[in-house]
Amino acid sequence: MSDSSAEPASPSPQDPGSGLEPGLRADLQRIAGAPALLVALDFDGTLAPTVDDPDAARALPAARAAVVALAGLPATRVAVVSGRAIASLERVAQLPSELLLVGSHGAELRIDGEESGPDLSAEDLDLLGRLYGAVAGVATRYPGVRVEEKPAGCGLHTRTASPEDAAAVRREALAAVRSLAGGEGIAERYGKDILEFTVRTADKGTALQVLRDRTAASAVLFVGDDVTDEDGFAVLAGDDLGVKVGAGDTRATRRVDDPEAVAELLGLLVRYRERIAP
Numbered sequence: 001m002s003d004s005s006a007e008p009a010s011p012s013p014q015d016p017g018s019g020l021e022p023g024l025r026a027d028l029q030r031i032a033g034a035p036a037l038l039v040a041l042d043f044d045g046t047l048a049p050t051v052d053d054p055d056a057a058r059a060l061p062a063a064r065a066a067v068v069a070l071a072g073l074p075a076t077r078v079a080v081v082s083g084r085a086i087a088s089l090e091r092v093a094q095l096p097s098e099l100l101l102v103g104s105h106g107a108e109l110r111i112d113g114e115e116s117g118p119d120l121s122a123e124d125l126d127l128l129g130r131l132y133g134a135v136a137g138v139a140t141r142y143p144g145v146r147v148e149e150k151p152a153g154c155g156l157h158t159r160t161a162s163p164e165d166a167a168a169v170r171r172e173a174l175a176a177v178r179s180l181a182g183g184e185g186i187a188e189r190y191g192k193d194i195l196e197f198t199v200r201t202a203d204k205g206t207a208l209q210v211l212r213d214r215t216a217a218s219a220v221l222f223v224g225d226d227v228t229d230e231d232g233f234a235v236l237a238g239d240d241l242g243v244k245v246g247a248g249d250t251r252a253t254r255r256v257d258d259p260e261a262v263a264e265l266l267g268l269l270v271r272y273r274e275r276i277a278p
């Protein structure tokens with residue numbers, strides 16, 4: 001595969017992707033030439049700006065357009081790899097059906113129409129019911145706190161609570177959950193203004209490896225903003241590329257500021273891959 005039209009070293013401000021740093025543009029140009037490319041994208045904080053109401057989150061139009069364009073290119077698969085339940089992701093993301101979906105941080109997969117997980121036993125379902133009851137029971141006493149039900153757990157949202165209430169509700173919820181069967185079988189996970197409890201452990205790194213195998217990808221681009229995305233960055237190697245959105249420690253090798261820059265990045269990737277795709 002050859003790149004017949006290398007980018008100028010200094011793009012003009014009108015050029016797509018000109019706001020991205022040169023090292024990132026070079027990496028995008030390189031990965032755009034992969035024989036089989038998997039583009040795996042986190043949703044909240046990456047494709048969609050963060051908002052107070054999780055149900056109101058939407059992908060930026062430019063990001064969504066780039067995702068649709070990428071999914072239509074040869075030898076290119078696009079996955080959304082989210083902490084949301086797949087049902088929630090579908091509701092807010094409204095993405096084309098050919099996309100691969102990972103939900104619940106890897107506990108749910110939808111690959112080419114084939115659904116898997118989470119497979120919960122009767123005991124798991126009983127624990128899940130008691131877990132939700134315990135968390136909702138605590139949350140109801142705090143203004144601005146929401147509880148999001150998920151197939152294998154629930155999320156305690158504190159974005160619109162006062163800092164004092166957020167700390168107190170987290171503390172109480174942790175204590176209530178740990179008192180259920182001694183906390184046995186319940187995993188705790190922190191994200192951006194969310195504390196999640198699950199009766200199934202899963203992570204985005206394991207999910208990315210499944211997607212890599214199933215798509216026979218020769219290179220993976222993974223973009224994410226949250227601590228839970230670090231599991232994804234951790235499994236990248238070789239010709240892969242990881243891009244962290246926003247501040248914070250990361251294992252990704254590149255960084256952009258915000259979802260607007262992600263949209264720019266994806267638009268540039270479309271442009272490069274249209275020119276040099278296999």
Ligand SMILES: O=P(O)(O)OC[C@H]1O[C@H](O[C@H]2O[C@H](CO)[C@@H](O)[C@H](O)[C@H]2O)[C@H](O)[C@@H](O)[C@@H]1O
Binds near residue numbers: 045053057084193
């Ligand atoms: O892995 P992601 O696709 O990034 O999902 C992570 C969590 O995203 C959602 O919560 C976050 O975004 C909300 C909307 O912007 C925001 O209000 C909240 O504070 C964030 O934590 C989603 O609701 C969760 O289920 C996901 O785990």
